[in-house]
Amino acid sequence: MRPGSTTVRWRMAFLTDRLTLAVAVLVALVLGMPLLKPLFAAAFPALDRPLYEADSFLALTLDHLALVGLSSLMAVVAGCAAGVFVTRPSGAEFRGILEAVATMGQTFPPVAVLAVAVPVMGFGPKPALIALTLYALLPIVENTVAGLEGVPEAVLESARGLGMGPVERLFRVELPLAAPVILAGVRTAVVINVGTAAIASTVGAKTLGLPIIVGLNGSNQAYVIQGAVIVAALAVVLDFGFDRLAALSVRWRRG
Protein backbone atom coordinates (compact mmCIF):
# COMPACT_ATOMS: atom_id res chain seq x y z
CA MET A 1 0.00 0.00 0.00
CA ARG A 2 1.24 3.47 -0.87
CA PRO A 3 2.28 5.46 2.20
CA GLY A 4 -0.26 8.13 2.99
CA SER A 5 -3.00 6.49 0.95
CA THR A 6 -5.10 6.04 4.08
CA THR A 7 -4.89 9.78 4.68
CA VAL A 8 -5.88 10.43 1.08
CA ARG A 9 -8.83 8.10 1.33
CA TRP A 10 -9.82 9.64 4.64
CA ARG A 11 -9.61 13.11 3.08
CA MET A 12 -11.75 11.97 0.15
CA ALA A 13 -14.30 10.46 2.51
CA PHE A 14 -14.41 13.71 4.43
CA LEU A 15 -14.87 15.81 1.29
CA THR A 16 -17.65 13.63 -0.12
CA ASP A 17 -19.35 13.28 3.26
CA ARG A 18 -22.89 14.61 3.12
CA LEU A 19 -22.64 16.37 6.48
CA THR A 20 -19.51 18.22 5.35
CA LEU A 21 -21.20 19.16 2.08
CA ALA A 22 -24.34 20.39 3.82
CA VAL A 23 -22.28 22.50 6.24
CA ALA A 24 -20.34 23.93 3.32
CA VAL A 25 -23.55 24.87 1.50
CA LEU A 26 -24.96 26.47 4.66
CA VAL A 27 -21.82 28.51 5.32
CA ALA A 28 -21.69 29.59 1.68
CA LEU A 29 -25.34 30.70 1.78
CA VAL A 30 -24.99 32.58 5.07
CA LEU A 31 -21.78 34.39 4.20
CA GLY A 32 -22.21 34.63 0.44
CA MET A 33 -25.82 35.82 0.19
CA PRO A 34 -24.76 39.45 -0.58
CA LEU A 35 -22.82 38.15 -3.59
CA LEU A 36 -26.10 36.86 -5.03
CA LYS A 37 -27.57 40.35 -5.08
CA PRO A 38 -27.22 40.71 -8.90
CA LEU A 39 -28.95 37.37 -9.32
CA PHE A 40 -31.94 38.42 -7.21
CA ALA A 41 -31.98 41.81 -8.96
CA ALA A 42 -32.22 40.04 -12.30
CA ALA A 43 -34.88 37.62 -11.10
CA PHE A 44 -37.05 40.25 -9.48
CA PRO A 45 -36.52 43.41 -11.57
CA ALA A 46 -39.60 45.05 -10.01
CA LEU A 47 -38.02 45.17 -6.55
CA ASP A 48 -36.13 48.26 -5.36
CA ARG A 49 -34.14 46.28 -2.82
CA PRO A 50 -33.61 42.71 -3.96
CA LEU A 51 -31.38 41.79 -0.95
CA TYR A 52 -32.34 41.79 2.72
CA GLU A 53 -29.77 44.06 4.31
CA ALA A 54 -31.32 45.24 7.60
CA ASP A 55 -29.39 42.54 9.48
CA SER A 56 -26.51 40.34 8.42
CA PHE A 57 -27.54 36.78 7.63
CA LEU A 58 -24.78 35.58 9.93
CA ALA A 59 -26.28 37.41 12.92
CA LEU A 60 -29.76 36.15 12.06
CA THR A 61 -28.49 32.58 11.73
CA LEU A 62 -26.68 32.72 15.06
CA ASP A 63 -29.74 34.18 16.79
CA HIS A 64 -31.90 31.54 15.16
CA LEU A 65 -29.55 28.79 16.32
CA ALA A 66 -29.39 30.20 19.83
CA LEU A 67 -33.18 30.23 20.06
CA VAL A 68 -33.46 26.67 18.73
CA GLY A 69 -30.57 25.47 20.84
CA LEU A 70 -31.79 26.97 24.09
CA SER A 71 -35.39 25.88 23.65
CA SER A 72 -34.31 22.36 22.64
CA LEU A 73 -31.95 22.14 25.59
CA MET A 74 -34.71 23.12 27.98
CA ALA A 75 -37.05 20.63 26.35
CA VAL A 76 -34.42 17.87 26.57
CA VAL A 77 -33.76 18.52 30.25
CA ALA A 78 -37.45 18.80 31.15
CA GLY A 79 -38.60 16.06 28.77
CA CYS A 80 -35.98 13.49 29.78
CA ALA A 81 -36.47 14.22 33.47
CA ALA A 82 -40.23 13.87 33.10
CA GLY A 83 -39.86 10.70 31.00
CA VAL A 84 -37.54 9.15 33.57
CA PHE A 85 -39.83 10.17 36.42
CA VAL A 86 -42.99 8.58 35.01
CA THR A 87 -41.19 5.32 34.24
CA ARG A 88 -40.11 4.96 37.91
CA PRO A 89 -42.51 3.16 40.25
CA SER A 90 -43.00 6.37 42.26
CA GLY A 91 -44.00 8.43 39.21
CA ALA A 92 -46.06 5.90 37.28
CA GLU A 93 -49.32 7.59 38.32
CA PHE A 94 -48.35 10.81 36.58
CA ARG A 95 -47.73 9.18 33.27
CA GLY A 96 -51.21 9.80 31.84
CA ILE A 97 -51.15 13.47 32.82
CA LEU A 98 -47.68 14.01 31.41
CA GLU A 99 -48.56 12.45 28.09
CA ALA A 100 -51.73 14.54 27.89
CA VAL A 101 -49.80 17.75 28.58
CA ALA A 102 -47.11 16.91 26.07
CA THR A 103 -49.68 16.07 23.41
CA MET A 104 -51.48 19.35 24.06
CA GLY A 105 -48.19 21.21 23.72
CA GLN A 106 -47.86 19.76 20.27
CA THR A 107 -51.50 20.14 19.23
CA PHE A 108 -51.45 23.86 19.96
CA PRO A 109 -50.34 25.66 16.83
CA PRO A 110 -47.12 27.52 17.72
CA VAL A 111 -48.69 30.76 16.54
CA ALA A 112 -51.40 30.31 19.17
CA VAL A 113 -48.83 29.72 21.90
CA LEU A 114 -47.03 32.86 20.77
CA ALA A 115 -50.28 34.81 20.76
CA VAL A 116 -51.05 33.70 24.31
CA ALA A 117 -47.51 34.25 25.53
CA VAL A 118 -47.12 37.80 24.22
CA PRO A 119 -49.69 39.48 26.53
CA VAL A 120 -48.07 37.70 29.47
CA MET A 121 -44.40 38.09 28.63
CA GLY A 122 -44.32 40.92 26.13
CA PHE A 123 -42.62 40.95 22.74
CA GLY A 124 -39.15 39.54 22.17
CA PRO A 125 -37.42 36.19 22.32
CA LYS A 126 -38.95 35.08 25.65
CA PRO A 127 -42.43 34.06 24.41
CA ALA A 128 -40.72 32.41 21.45
CA LEU A 129 -38.53 30.42 23.78
CA ILE A 130 -41.56 29.20 25.76
CA ALA A 131 -43.49 28.27 22.64
CA LEU A 132 -40.59 26.36 21.11
CA THR A 133 -39.80 24.52 24.34
CA LEU A 134 -43.41 23.37 24.71
CA TYR A 135 -43.42 22.39 21.10
CA ALA A 136 -40.28 20.27 21.40
CA LEU A 137 -41.48 18.54 24.55
CA LEU A 138 -43.78 15.90 23.04
CA PRO A 139 -41.34 13.98 20.83
CA ILE A 140 -38.73 14.05 23.58
CA VAL A 141 -41.06 12.85 26.35
CA GLU A 142 -42.62 10.21 24.12
CA ASN A 143 -39.31 8.84 22.97
CA THR A 144 -37.78 8.91 26.44
CA VAL A 145 -40.67 6.83 27.75
CA ALA A 146 -40.59 4.49 24.75
CA GLY A 147 -36.80 4.12 24.95
CA LEU A 148 -36.83 3.31 28.65
CA GLU A 149 -39.70 0.87 28.24
CA GLY A 150 -37.85 -0.83 25.40
CA VAL A 151 -35.05 -1.98 27.70
CA PRO A 152 -35.46 -5.78 27.85
CA GLU A 153 -36.95 -7.17 31.06
CA ALA A 154 -34.16 -9.74 31.37
CA VAL A 155 -31.52 -6.98 31.29
CA LEU A 156 -33.30 -5.08 34.06
CA GLU A 157 -33.73 -8.22 36.13
CA SER A 158 -30.08 -9.14 35.89
CA ALA A 159 -29.08 -5.56 36.71
CA ARG A 160 -31.19 -5.76 39.86
CA GLY A 161 -30.09 -9.29 40.69
CA LEU A 162 -26.41 -8.38 40.40
CA GLY A 163 -26.83 -5.60 42.93
CA MET A 164 -27.12 -2.39 40.91
CA GLY A 165 -29.10 0.27 42.75
CA PRO A 166 -31.80 2.37 41.04
CA VAL A 167 -29.33 5.14 40.12
CA GLU A 168 -26.75 2.73 38.73
CA ARG A 169 -29.44 0.94 36.72
CA LEU A 170 -30.67 4.22 35.26
CA PHE A 171 -27.33 5.69 34.26
CA ARG A 172 -25.34 2.56 33.41
CA VAL A 173 -28.02 0.45 31.78
CA GLU A 174 -31.36 2.11 31.04
CA LEU A 175 -30.31 5.48 29.63
CA PRO A 176 -27.45 4.13 27.47
CA LEU A 177 -29.81 1.52 26.02
CA ALA A 178 -32.60 4.08 25.53
CA ALA A 179 -30.22 6.68 24.07
CA PRO A 180 -30.82 5.88 20.38
CA VAL A 181 -34.59 6.25 20.81
CA ILE A 182 -34.29 9.40 22.93
CA LEU A 183 -31.90 10.86 20.39
CA ALA A 184 -34.41 10.23 17.61
CA GLY A 185 -36.95 12.26 19.60
CA VAL A 186 -34.49 15.11 20.09
CA ARG A 187 -33.74 15.05 16.39
CA THR A 188 -37.42 15.36 15.49
CA ALA A 189 -37.84 18.16 18.03
CA VAL A 190 -34.83 20.14 16.85
CA VAL A 191 -35.62 19.84 13.16
CA ILE A 192 -39.23 20.93 13.75
CA ASN A 193 -38.01 23.80 15.91
CA VAL A 194 -35.68 25.12 13.22
CA GLY A 195 -38.73 25.66 11.05
CA THR A 196 -41.00 26.86 13.85
CA ALA A 197 -38.44 29.36 15.15
CA ALA A 198 -38.91 31.30 11.93
CA ILE A 199 -42.46 32.11 13.02
CA ALA A 200 -41.10 33.54 16.26
CA SER A 201 -40.09 36.64 14.33
CA THR A 202 -43.76 37.64 14.38
CA VAL A 203 -43.39 38.44 18.09
CA GLY A 204 -40.12 40.26 17.73
CA ALA A 205 -37.52 37.54 18.16
CA LYS A 206 -34.69 38.00 15.71
CA THR A 207 -34.46 34.86 13.63
CA LEU A 208 -34.13 33.82 10.03
CA GLY A 209 -37.91 34.27 9.93
CA LEU A 210 -37.41 38.04 9.90
CA PRO A 211 -36.60 38.38 6.18
CA ILE A 212 -39.47 36.00 5.43
CA ILE A 213 -42.00 38.02 7.42
CA VAL A 214 -40.72 41.37 6.21
CA GLY A 215 -40.79 39.98 2.68
CA LEU A 216 -44.35 38.68 3.02
CA ASN A 217 -45.53 42.00 4.46
CA GLY A 218 -43.86 44.04 1.76
CA SER A 219 -44.47 41.62 -1.13
CA ASN A 220 -40.74 41.14 -1.49
CA GLN A 221 -40.37 37.55 -2.71
CA ALA A 222 -36.58 37.85 -2.78
CA TYR A 223 -36.47 38.36 1.00
CA VAL A 224 -38.76 35.39 1.50
CA ILE A 225 -36.52 33.14 -0.57
CA GLN A 226 -33.33 34.35 1.12
CA GLY A 227 -34.68 33.55 4.59
CA ALA A 228 -36.33 30.28 3.61
CA VAL A 229 -33.31 28.85 1.81
CA ILE A 230 -31.06 29.34 4.82
CA VAL A 231 -33.66 27.92 7.21
CA ALA A 232 -33.92 24.84 4.99
CA ALA A 233 -30.15 24.42 4.79
CA LEU A 234 -29.91 24.76 8.57
CA ALA A 235 -32.54 22.05 9.07
CA VAL A 236 -30.71 19.73 6.70
CA VAL A 237 -27.37 20.28 8.45
CA LEU A 238 -28.87 19.55 11.87
CA ASP A 239 -30.66 16.47 10.57
CA PHE A 240 -27.44 15.07 9.09
CA GLY A 241 -25.63 15.93 12.30
CA PHE A 242 -28.12 13.94 14.35
CA ASP A 243 -27.76 11.09 11.92
CA ARG A 244 -24.07 11.01 12.81
CA LEU A 245 -24.82 11.10 16.53
CA ALA A 246 -27.36 8.29 16.15
CA ALA A 247 -24.71 6.10 14.54
CA LEU A 248 -22.36 6.82 17.46
CA SER A 249 -25.00 5.92 20.04
CA VAL A 250 -25.42 2.41 18.65
CA ARG A 251 -21.76 1.71 17.91
CA TRP A 252 -21.96 -1.40 20.13
CA ARG A 253 -24.51 -2.95 17.77
CA ARG A 254 -21.92 -3.18 15.03
CA GLY A 255 -19.23 -4.13 17.55
Place this chain on the structure above:
Amino acid sequence: MITFERVTKRFEPWTAVDGVSLTVEAGEFCVLIGPSGSGKSTLMKMVNRLIVPDEGTIRVGGEDIAMLRPEDLRRRMGYVIQNVGLFPHWTVERNIATVPTLLGWPKARVRDRVSDLLDLLKLDARRFRDAYPHQLSGGQQQRVGVARALAAEPAILLMDEPFSALDPITRGALQAEMTAIHKATGTTIVFVTHDMDEALKLANRIAVLDHGRLIQFGPPLEILHRPANDTVRDLIGREDWGLKLLAVETVGQRVRPDVEKVPGAPLPIDAPLRQAIAEMVARGTDRLPVVDARGRPAGVLHLSDVVRS
Protein backbone atom coordinates in the same frame (compact mmCIF):
# COMPACT_ATOMS: atom_id res chain seq x y z
CA MET B 1 -25.80 -21.87 54.51
CA ILE B 2 -29.30 -20.68 53.63
CA THR B 3 -32.20 -21.23 56.02
CA PHE B 4 -35.85 -20.67 55.22
CA GLU B 5 -38.06 -20.52 58.32
CA ARG B 6 -41.79 -20.85 57.62
CA VAL B 7 -41.55 -18.56 54.61
CA THR B 8 -44.80 -17.46 52.95
CA LYS B 9 -45.39 -15.23 49.95
CA ARG B 10 -48.82 -14.37 48.59
CA PHE B 11 -49.61 -12.86 45.23
CA GLU B 12 -53.30 -12.29 45.85
CA PRO B 13 -55.44 -14.20 45.29
CA TRP B 14 -53.06 -17.15 45.38
CA THR B 15 -50.24 -18.19 47.66
CA ALA B 16 -46.99 -18.65 45.76
CA VAL B 17 -44.94 -19.99 48.66
CA ASP B 18 -46.74 -21.47 51.64
CA GLY B 19 -44.90 -21.89 54.92
CA VAL B 20 -41.71 -23.40 53.54
CA SER B 21 -38.93 -24.34 55.96
CA LEU B 22 -35.75 -25.60 54.40
CA THR B 23 -32.00 -25.51 54.99
CA VAL B 24 -29.47 -25.51 52.20
CA GLU B 25 -26.08 -26.52 53.59
CA ALA B 26 -22.92 -24.60 52.73
CA GLY B 27 -21.29 -26.03 49.60
CA GLU B 28 -24.42 -27.91 48.61
CA PHE B 29 -25.84 -28.08 45.08
CA CYS B 30 -29.55 -27.74 45.83
CA VAL B 31 -32.08 -28.01 43.02
CA LEU B 32 -35.60 -26.63 43.46
CA ILE B 33 -38.01 -28.45 41.19
CA GLY B 34 -41.75 -28.41 40.64
CA PRO B 35 -44.43 -27.88 38.02
CA SER B 36 -45.04 -24.32 36.80
CA GLY B 37 -46.67 -22.22 39.49
CA SER B 38 -45.20 -24.37 42.24
CA GLY B 39 -43.36 -21.40 43.76
CA LYS B 40 -39.83 -22.62 43.04
CA SER B 41 -38.67 -19.40 41.36
CA THR B 42 -40.39 -17.25 43.96
CA LEU B 43 -38.66 -19.18 46.73
CA MET B 44 -35.27 -18.64 45.09
CA LYS B 45 -35.82 -14.95 44.39
CA MET B 46 -36.50 -14.37 48.06
CA VAL B 47 -32.90 -15.33 48.83
CA ASN B 48 -31.55 -12.17 47.15
CA ARG B 49 -34.63 -10.12 48.02
CA LEU B 50 -35.86 -9.66 44.47
CA ILE B 51 -39.04 -10.81 46.18
CA VAL B 52 -39.74 -10.01 49.82
CA PRO B 53 -41.57 -12.67 51.86
CA ASP B 54 -44.83 -11.81 53.62
CA GLU B 55 -44.05 -14.06 56.54
CA GLY B 56 -41.10 -15.99 57.85
CA THR B 57 -37.37 -15.41 57.98
CA ILE B 58 -34.55 -16.20 55.58
CA ARG B 59 -31.03 -16.40 56.96
CA VAL B 60 -27.83 -16.52 54.98
CA GLY B 61 -24.85 -17.63 57.04
CA GLY B 62 -26.97 -17.02 60.13
CA GLU B 63 -27.76 -13.40 59.18
CA ASP B 64 -31.38 -12.35 58.70
CA ILE B 65 -31.36 -10.95 55.17
CA ALA B 66 -34.20 -8.55 55.94
CA MET B 67 -31.60 -6.56 57.92
CA LEU B 68 -29.25 -6.10 54.94
CA ARG B 69 -29.29 -3.53 52.17
CA PRO B 70 -30.59 -5.45 49.10
CA GLU B 71 -27.72 -4.20 46.89
CA ASP B 72 -25.07 -5.41 49.36
CA LEU B 73 -26.81 -8.75 49.73
CA ARG B 74 -27.05 -9.24 45.95
CA ARG B 75 -23.42 -8.34 45.33
CA ARG B 76 -22.48 -11.23 47.61
CA MET B 77 -24.48 -13.71 45.50
CA GLY B 78 -24.26 -14.71 41.88
CA TYR B 79 -27.47 -14.56 39.86
CA VAL B 80 -28.16 -16.30 36.55
CA ILE B 81 -31.52 -16.19 34.73
CA GLN B 82 -33.03 -18.11 31.85
CA ASN B 83 -32.95 -15.16 29.43
CA VAL B 84 -29.33 -14.43 30.36
CA GLY B 85 -29.85 -10.65 30.44
CA LEU B 86 -26.34 -9.63 29.39
CA PHE B 87 -25.93 -5.87 29.01
CA PRO B 88 -26.03 -5.52 25.21
CA HIS B 89 -24.05 -2.28 25.12
CA TRP B 90 -21.12 -3.71 27.09
CA THR B 91 -18.38 -6.06 25.95
CA VAL B 92 -18.06 -9.55 27.40
CA GLU B 93 -15.27 -8.28 29.64
CA ARG B 94 -17.31 -5.40 31.02
CA ASN B 95 -20.33 -7.67 31.50
CA ILE B 96 -18.30 -10.15 33.53
CA ALA B 97 -16.75 -7.28 35.49
CA THR B 98 -20.13 -5.88 36.55
CA VAL B 99 -20.09 -6.85 40.22
CA PRO B 100 -16.33 -6.43 40.82
CA THR B 101 -16.69 -2.91 39.35
CA LEU B 102 -19.64 -2.17 41.64
CA LEU B 103 -17.52 -3.39 44.55
CA GLY B 104 -14.69 -1.09 43.48
CA TRP B 105 -12.02 -3.73 42.82
CA PRO B 106 -8.76 -2.33 41.35
CA LYS B 107 -8.62 -2.54 37.54
CA ALA B 108 -5.76 -5.04 37.37
CA ARG B 109 -7.53 -7.45 39.72
CA VAL B 110 -10.74 -7.19 37.69
CA ARG B 111 -8.86 -7.90 34.49
CA ASP B 112 -7.15 -10.97 35.95
CA ARG B 113 -10.43 -12.24 37.33
CA VAL B 114 -12.10 -11.87 33.91
CA SER B 115 -9.27 -13.88 32.32
CA ASP B 116 -9.66 -16.64 34.91
CA LEU B 117 -13.41 -16.79 34.39
CA LEU B 118 -13.13 -16.92 30.60
CA ASP B 119 -10.81 -19.90 31.09
CA LEU B 120 -13.14 -21.52 33.62
CA LEU B 121 -16.12 -21.24 31.26
CA LYS B 122 -14.00 -22.38 28.30
CA LEU B 123 -14.34 -19.13 26.35
CA ASP B 124 -11.31 -18.14 24.27
CA ALA B 125 -10.22 -14.80 25.72
CA ARG B 126 -8.73 -13.52 22.46
CA ARG B 127 -12.00 -14.08 20.67
CA PHE B 128 -14.55 -13.16 23.31
CA ARG B 129 -13.09 -10.60 25.71
CA ASP B 130 -13.94 -7.60 23.52
CA ALA B 131 -16.97 -9.11 21.75
CA TYR B 132 -20.48 -7.79 22.28
CA PRO B 133 -23.28 -10.13 23.44
CA HIS B 134 -25.11 -10.06 20.10
CA GLN B 135 -22.06 -11.62 18.47
CA LEU B 136 -22.33 -14.71 20.69
CA SER B 137 -24.45 -17.86 20.37
CA GLY B 138 -27.04 -18.64 23.05
CA GLY B 139 -24.76 -21.11 24.79
CA GLN B 140 -21.81 -18.70 24.73
CA GLN B 141 -24.02 -15.94 26.12
CA GLN B 142 -25.07 -18.12 29.05
CA ARG B 143 -21.42 -19.04 29.67
CA VAL B 144 -20.76 -15.31 29.98
CA GLY B 145 -23.85 -15.07 32.20
CA VAL B 146 -22.44 -17.72 34.54
CA ALA B 147 -19.00 -16.07 34.49
CA ARG B 148 -20.59 -12.73 35.37
CA ALA B 149 -22.43 -14.33 38.28
CA LEU B 150 -19.22 -15.92 39.60
CA ALA B 151 -17.09 -12.81 39.11
CA ALA B 152 -16.93 -11.54 42.69
CA GLU B 153 -16.35 -15.04 44.09
CA PRO B 154 -19.78 -15.27 45.71
CA ALA B 155 -20.39 -17.88 48.39
CA ILE B 156 -23.85 -18.47 46.90
CA LEU B 157 -24.94 -18.83 43.31
CA LEU B 158 -28.64 -18.52 42.41
CA MET B 159 -29.70 -19.94 39.05
CA ASP B 160 -33.24 -19.59 37.69
CA GLU B 161 -33.80 -22.17 34.94
CA PRO B 162 -30.51 -21.06 33.39
CA PHE B 163 -30.29 -23.70 30.67
CA SER B 164 -33.96 -24.19 29.76
CA ALA B 165 -33.76 -22.14 26.59
CA LEU B 166 -30.71 -23.93 25.21
CA ASP B 167 -30.57 -26.83 22.77
CA PRO B 168 -29.97 -30.28 24.36
CA ILE B 169 -26.30 -30.52 23.39
CA THR B 170 -25.38 -27.06 24.66
CA ARG B 171 -27.45 -27.69 27.79
CA GLY B 172 -25.61 -30.95 28.45
CA ALA B 173 -22.25 -29.22 28.06
CA LEU B 174 -23.21 -26.43 30.44
CA GLN B 175 -24.58 -28.90 32.99
CA ALA B 176 -21.25 -30.71 32.95
CA GLU B 177 -19.52 -27.33 33.37
CA MET B 178 -21.67 -26.53 36.40
CA THR B 179 -20.83 -29.84 38.07
CA ALA B 180 -17.13 -29.14 37.50
CA ILE B 181 -17.40 -25.53 38.72
CA HIS B 182 -19.28 -26.66 41.81
CA LYS B 183 -16.57 -29.18 42.58
CA ALA B 184 -13.79 -26.68 41.95
CA THR B 185 -15.21 -23.69 43.85
CA GLY B 186 -17.37 -25.22 46.57
CA THR B 187 -19.95 -22.52 45.95
CA THR B 188 -23.38 -23.14 47.44
CA ILE B 189 -25.73 -23.38 44.45
CA VAL B 190 -29.50 -22.99 44.44
CA PHE B 191 -30.76 -24.05 41.03
CA VAL B 192 -34.35 -23.85 39.82
CA THR B 193 -35.57 -26.17 37.06
CA HIS B 194 -38.66 -28.04 35.92
CA ASP B 195 -36.57 -30.76 34.30
CA MET B 196 -36.11 -33.83 36.53
CA ASP B 197 -33.25 -35.20 34.41
CA GLU B 198 -31.37 -31.96 34.98
CA ALA B 199 -32.13 -32.07 38.70
CA LEU B 200 -30.99 -35.68 39.07
CA LYS B 201 -27.81 -34.95 37.15
CA LEU B 202 -26.78 -31.87 39.11
CA ALA B 203 -28.18 -32.00 42.61
CA ASN B 204 -26.77 -33.09 45.93
CA ARG B 205 -30.29 -32.64 47.20
CA ILE B 206 -33.55 -31.97 45.42
CA ALA B 207 -36.40 -29.94 46.92
CA VAL B 208 -39.73 -30.75 45.30
CA LEU B 209 -42.34 -28.00 45.48
CA ASP B 210 -46.00 -28.06 44.54
CA HIS B 211 -48.61 -25.35 45.08
CA GLY B 212 -46.12 -23.41 47.18
CA ARG B 213 -45.48 -26.26 49.60
CA LEU B 214 -42.33 -28.28 50.10
CA ILE B 215 -43.30 -31.86 49.25
CA GLN B 216 -40.00 -33.65 49.58
CA PHE B 217 -36.37 -32.73 50.17
CA GLY B 218 -33.65 -35.30 49.75
CA PRO B 219 -30.81 -36.71 47.66
CA PRO B 220 -31.63 -37.85 44.10
CA LEU B 221 -31.66 -41.55 44.96
CA GLU B 222 -34.09 -41.02 47.80
CA ILE B 223 -36.39 -39.02 45.52
CA LEU B 224 -36.29 -41.86 42.98
CA HIS B 225 -36.71 -44.71 45.44
CA ARG B 226 -39.20 -43.16 47.82
CA PRO B 227 -41.22 -40.47 46.02
CA ALA B 228 -43.39 -38.75 48.62
CA ASN B 229 -46.53 -38.54 46.49
CA ASP B 230 -47.98 -38.64 42.99
CA THR B 231 -46.70 -35.17 42.11
CA VAL B 232 -43.15 -36.36 42.67
CA ARG B 233 -43.89 -39.56 40.71
CA ASP B 234 -45.25 -37.44 37.85
CA LEU B 235 -42.18 -35.24 37.87
CA ILE B 236 -39.93 -38.30 37.71
CA GLY B 237 -42.05 -39.76 34.93
CA ARG B 238 -43.61 -43.14 35.62
CA GLU B 239 -42.52 -44.79 32.40
CA ASP B 240 -38.80 -44.17 32.42
CA TRP B 241 -38.26 -44.39 36.15
CA GLY B 242 -35.74 -47.17 35.57
CA LEU B 243 -33.77 -45.09 33.10
CA LYS B 244 -33.66 -42.18 35.54
CA LEU B 245 -32.31 -44.53 38.18
CA LEU B 246 -29.61 -45.71 35.80
CA ALA B 247 -28.63 -42.09 35.23
CA VAL B 248 -28.16 -41.46 38.94
CA GLU B 249 -26.61 -44.70 40.20
CA THR B 250 -22.97 -45.24 39.44
CA VAL B 251 -20.98 -48.26 38.37
CA GLY B 252 -19.32 -48.34 41.79
CA GLN B 253 -22.62 -49.24 43.46
CA ARG B 254 -22.99 -52.46 41.40
CA VAL B 255 -19.46 -53.54 40.60
CA ARG B 256 -18.30 -57.06 41.61
CA PRO B 257 -14.78 -56.96 43.05
CA ASP B 258 -13.80 -59.94 40.81
CA VAL B 259 -10.29 -60.51 39.64
CA GLU B 260 -11.69 -62.19 36.52
CA LYS B 261 -10.11 -60.84 33.33
CA VAL B 262 -12.65 -59.20 31.02
CA PRO B 263 -11.51 -57.88 27.66
CA GLY B 264 -12.30 -54.39 26.33
CA ALA B 265 -11.83 -50.78 27.36
CA PRO B 266 -12.62 -50.33 31.10
CA LEU B 267 -15.31 -48.07 32.56
CA PRO B 268 -14.49 -45.51 35.25
CA ILE B 269 -16.02 -46.46 38.59
CA ASP B 270 -17.93 -43.17 38.89
CA ALA B 271 -19.65 -43.49 35.48
CA PRO B 272 -23.46 -43.65 35.61
CA LEU B 273 -24.99 -47.09 35.04
CA ARG B 274 -26.72 -45.67 31.99
CA GLN B 275 -23.35 -45.30 30.33
CA ALA B 276 -22.49 -48.89 31.30
CA ILE B 277 -25.69 -50.23 29.70
CA ALA B 278 -25.00 -48.20 26.58
CA GLU B 279 -21.47 -49.68 26.38
CA MET B 280 -22.79 -53.22 26.89
CA VAL B 281 -25.31 -52.82 24.09
CA ALA B 282 -22.74 -51.25 21.79
CA ARG B 283 -20.17 -53.97 22.46
CA GLY B 284 -22.67 -56.85 22.57
CA THR B 285 -21.47 -58.07 25.97
CA ASP B 286 -22.98 -58.54 29.42
CA ARG B 287 -19.89 -57.72 31.45
CA LEU B 288 -17.42 -54.84 31.50
CA PRO B 289 -14.12 -54.23 33.29
CA VAL B 290 -14.11 -51.35 35.77
CA VAL B 291 -11.24 -49.14 36.91
CA ASP B 292 -11.01 -46.73 39.85
CA ALA B 293 -10.16 -43.03 39.71
CA ARG B 294 -6.43 -43.81 39.40
CA GLY B 295 -6.99 -46.28 36.56
CA ARG B 296 -6.36 -49.45 38.60
CA PRO B 297 -8.68 -52.46 38.03
CA ALA B 298 -11.65 -52.29 40.42
CA GLY B 299 -13.63 -55.34 39.35
CA VAL B 300 -16.26 -56.35 36.82
CA LEU B 301 -19.74 -55.05 36.17
CA HIS B 302 -22.31 -57.72 35.27
CA LEU B 303 -25.57 -56.93 33.49
CA SER B 304 -27.44 -59.14 35.95
CA ASP B 305 -26.18 -56.97 38.84
CA VAL B 306 -27.31 -53.81 37.08
CA VAL B 307 -30.88 -54.97 36.57
CA ARG B 308 -31.23 -56.52 40.04
CA SER B 309 -32.96 -54.06 42.35
